[in-house]
Amino acid sequence: MVVGGEEAVHGTRTILTRRATHTTPHRPGRTSPVLTSYAAHFDTPAGYLDFARFGPPSRDTVAAGARAVAESATADHTTVDALMRAEEAARDTAARLAGTDVRHTVLLPNTSTGLFHAALGIREGVVLAPQTDFPANHYPWHRAAQLGRATPRWLDPAPGAGVTPDLVRTALTDDVVALSVSAVDFRTGFRTDLAALREAIGPDRLLIVDGIQAFGVAALPWDAADVLVTGGQKWLRAGWGTGFATLSDRALERLDPVLTGWTGVEDAGLFDGTAHPPAPDARRWSITHLSPVTAAAFASALALVERHTVAAIEGAIAARIAELSDTVQRCGGRVLSPADPARRAGILSFTMPGHEPSLVANALHAEGVTPTVRTDSLRFSPHASTPPKVSERVAAALSSLRS
Numbered sequence: 001m002v003v004g005g006e007e008a009v010h011g012t013r014t015i016l017t018r019r020a021t022h023t024t025p026h027r028p029g030r031t032s033p034v035l036t037s038y039a040a041h042f043d044t045p046a047g048y049l050d051f052a053r054f055g056p057p058s059r060d061t062v063a064a065g066a067r068a069v070a071e072s073a074t075a076d077h078t079t080v081d082a083l084m085r086a087e088e089a090a091r092d093t094a095a096r097l098a099g100t101d102v103r104h105t106v107l108l109p110n111t112s113t114g115l116f117h118a119a120l121g122i123r124e125g126v127v128l129a130p131q132t133d134f135p136a137n138h139y140p141w142h143r144a145a146q147l148g149r150a151t152p153r154w155l156d157p158a159p160g161a162g163v164t165p166d167l168v169r170t171a172l173t174d175d176v177v178a179l180s181v182s183a184v185d186f187r188t189g190f191r192t193d194l195a196a197l198r199e200a201i202g203p204d205r206l207l208i209v210d211g212i213q214a215f216g217v218a219a220l221p222w223d224a225a226d227v228l229v230t231g232g233q234k235w236l237r238a239g240w241g242t243g244f245a246t247l248s249d250r251a252l253e254r255l256d257p258v259l260t261g262w263t264g265v266e267d268a269g270l271f272d273g274t275a276h277p278p279a280p281d282a283r284r285w286s287i288t289h290l291s292p293v294t295a296a297a298f299a300s301a302l303a304l305v306e307r308h309t310v311a312a313i314e315g316a317i318a319a320r321i322a323e324l325s326d327t328v329q330r331c332g333g334r335v336l337s338p339a340d341p342a343r344r345a346g347i348l349s350f351t352m353p354g355h356e357p358s359l360v361a362n363a364l365h366a367e368g369v370t371p372t373v374r375t376d377s378l379r380f381s382p383h384a385s386t387p388p389k390v391s392e393r394v395a396a397a398l399s400s401l402r403s
Contacts, residue, residue: 035316038308039385042237047368047393049324052186052213052347052381055237057301064300065239068293083292090299093306094244097215098222104252106282107244107290107298111212114229114245115140117285118180118208121255122150125177127208130155130163134186137210141180150177160336162190165200178206183220184213187379188337189321189347191218198224206251212243216305217313217383218345226251235346235383238301241294247282261287308384316384317346323391324348324380331398336377348380355401367397 041058048056068083087107095105108114119127119140129141131154141152155171157163163181179201183192191214198207211230214220222228225246232242247255257278262268264286265276278284305313318341325335328350336349352360361373369390372379382390 032312032316035308035312035384038304038313038316039387041304042385044383044385045368045370046387046390047364048370049380049382049386049390050370050372051235051237051383052189052379053234053372055234055383057237057239057297058304060304061238061297061300065293065297068296072293080292083296084289086292086296086299087290090242090295090302091244093299093302095246097302097306097310098228098244098246100223100246103281104248105244105246106285107242107295108229108285109241109290109294110233110243111210111229111231112136112140113287114227114243114285115180115208115210116143117245117259118206118227118229118251118255119144119150120147120258122178122206123256124149126151126153126173126175127178127180128153128155128168128171128176129180130157130182132157132185132187133182134210137180137182160188160190160338162188163192163197165193165196168197168200172201176201176205178208180208180210182210182213183215184218184345184347186213186347187377188349189213189344189381190338191220191343191345194224195221206254213347214345216302216310217317219310219314222246227255232298232301236298236301236305237383238298239294241291242298242301245282245285247285252281252284257284259287260284263288313384317382317386320382320386320388320390321346321348321380323388324382324394327391327395328380328398331395331401333398346381346383349377350380351377352398352401360398360401363397363400364394366400367393369393369397 041060044056071079071083091102091105091107095102115136127141127150129137129152144150145152153171155163155167157167162185168179181192201207206226207224208227209225211228212234215230217235226248229245230243232238233240260278264279264284266279267276325348328335333350333352337347338344357373357378360378361371364371
């Protein structure tokens with residue numbers, strides 16, 4: 001649960017620092033009133049356990065997008081300006097959830113756009129990045145190197161261990177200018193210690209964080225990051241085409257605004273045929289206007305998270321993960337995610353020895369359970385709206401493999 005709060009200085013940016021402590025898991029089979037209220041907003045099937053791939057949006061979010069489309073169909077002289085206000089609402093809420101302000105926050109259509117902004121913005125030097133990360137954190141660094149800018153140095157974490165401060169320290173040299181990591185590992189749910197990584201790299205290097213597998217469902221010290229980027233289509237349940245980034249003053253100072261578009265400059269509404277200077281704040285990462293339809297959906301999804309709190313959502317997910325982990329192991333499965341609840345987030349990866357993942361998936365599908373299926377493993381990723389009874393379905397499916 002997130003408790004307390006105090007102002008701190010990050011670079012030259014004043015932010016709200018949240019101190020995270022462990023949430024108390026709900027008892028198996030029980031759901032708190034807060035989460036009952038949260039779950040009431042969704043129509044997602046009980047057996048859907050694939051939120052790390054895509055998070056089905058709430059009825060509120062679907063309705064917000066539909067209203068925006070309907071309003072655009074009968075446009076008059078007020079419509080476009082009115083629809084564009086959804087972007088402000090989404091940015092305001094995203095900034096609050098990240099513990100920063102709107103001057104340091106910009107909406108983006110996805111995580112990859114933010115990572116490319118960061119990668120191409122580094123003039124020179126070495127950037128550390130894990131070889132095991134999702135490819136979205138690989139290709140920006142490959143492209144930067146091809147352009148003669150930043151050069152990646154790949155970290156090789158031990159299986160299931162993720163990026164640790166010790167691993168980073170052994171790779172640090174004087175030419176390292178940044179570290180780019182995922183807040184939560186997409187394979188195993190390993191929860192990266194962002195505060196410890198910040199300390200390991202020191203105050204003079206940039207910490208770039210892909211938060212898509214954590215933001216909105218894990219109380220992490222986002223203020224440790226100089227660049228935080230995330231998409232809204234997974235755990236935030238906002239649909240595709242949504243996302244944002246936050247930038248520290250250090251990032252604003254050091255990253256070249258290589259991809260700044262016409263909406264990311266000073267006096268963006270003045271069309272005088274000259275090149276305007278980039279905006280002094282995070283707006284410099286804007287390339288063009290985003291869809292006001294997706295912005296309306298994003299604002300709705302973020303508001304739902306803020307209203308029910310990240311702490312409550314995180315606690316409910318932890319309870320489901322614990323139940324599913326017990327179920328998998330009772331049925332003879334091998335859990336690949338960290339055993340310590342403090343070191344994992346909402347992802348449970350596992351194998352069923354002696355059974356191909358595709359065949360295990362067929363058994364789960366027969367019970368109405370939707371996992372992520374890899375060639376070498378399977379992945380469960382429940383949300384706060386996932387009911388406890390899903391463990392019974394999983395148990396039935398995995399037990400059927402024995403026969």
